[in-house]
Amino acid sequence: MDWQELSGSWVLIPSRPVGIVHFLGGAFIAAAPQVTYRWLLEQLGRQGYLVVATPFLNTLDHVAIAREVLNRFETTLDRLKATRLLRKQYLPIYGVGHSMGCKLHLLIGSLFSVERAGNILISFNNYPAKQAIPFLEQFNMLDQLTFLKQLNIKPAFDVEFTPSPQETNDLIAQQYAIRRNLLIKFIKDEIDQTAILSPVLQQRFPNMVVLQMLPGNHLTPLGQDVNWKTGDSFTPFDAIGQWMKQGVYRDLNRLKLEMIRWLNPLAVG
Template sequence: FNACLDVILTSGLPDANLTAAQLVQLPVYSVGHSNGALLQVLIGSYFSEKIPKANAVISYYNRPATEAIPYFEQLSALASQMMPVVESSPINSMARSASDAWKVLNDTAGAMIPTYDQEAVISLNKFVDQLPSVFKQVAQGISKFKPTPSENRDFCKKSYNVQRTLLVKFNFDTIDETDLLEETLKPRVESISGTLEKVSLSGNHMTPCIQEPRWQVGYMYTPADAIAQGLKTLSLNDTRVLSRTITNWFSSLEE
């Protein structure tokens, strides 16, 4: 993200007729949902530079792997049983060489494209390199995220650095952990003279992910069109309230 932001602040957005000078003073705000909200909080805790001016944290969620991933323990047992078969398979040797092949492809692309984003390539290479060890750990029965949720809370409680934070929860979200996050961050935010606000809205954990249904009205407006538009309005109502809530909160920071 920071690499992308640096490019924009250097070159501007020509397609939108915006120069770098017009963008450089704009504040950086962050919005994250569920596991993305967890990443927001961790970034705001592990780093003190190039962090957002404000965070909108939606439906915070950080539970152990056995709770976060359905049937995780059963899948781990299955992976453990299948590992000897996989290791003896020719496909396994192909998978082991996939990382090297990927790096060769990246090197070739880098030589052909001068503006190749090397930072993105490095990040992607690290991701590819981790895959074999992840599969091996699952096969060995390892069933915990690292750091653990409790370790994350302990670290964020003493290291969170974002000055202004909005916590958003929904009234029909059974896996939300926003209240726990509020309890965790409140002392830290107060110690850095920041603000921590929380709102509860109508909706559920999937409300931020709802897409606008596509319905093309025909040549003549029919009862079916009326029903479809009514359902469209209902399905998007909570999402629109969420959008307005966050937008208004960000706008209030500049007053």
């Protein structure tokens, strides 16, 4: 089971798919999700889920990004069916997002007509642009001063994502249509805003939203399989390396198990 690029997405195809996962990653690590999230996504593939990981580059227009990744996902599915790489007529589709990827799935579920069996939203955050992008105000200031100073026009330095954080929350509260959701928050994640999202979804879909608090931090989903080899003798450095590896994989494996249990409660005993 190998990754292959298809219609702008990276695809992992198990021999007998039981479902489809559309994955969207975080803002600055989403350009190569088949690399940055490889371990986690391949674990889903081993459980029989066909994974479509769609890369994107972050801009201020998050609606445009949501529309683009949705179009690429649907084009990829069409290509899979046309080339008979996907033979089943129907498989349940799940959205899985990490960080900004959560916001994109929420926008897709609020603004576009899509069929989803559910969404898994990991480490949701929805910060204003000035907090999400360091030095944004300074860069914007340089651009505007170049053109406006000679015109005696006061530059406007307020730059924000479209939709803004408040507009995003309002859209979700009024229009989000994906009923079944798993929200995952890591205990040591200091930039997570799941606490804001959870009551909004709970009010919209009572008894259909699950919130899981897990050990780990914002970068836990990016854990990779590091093949730590010791030398002829086991040194203190080897002991530290093994201890770090065990800690990372304990958190990462717990995340995998909770995701698989939610996707298919019969898959995990």
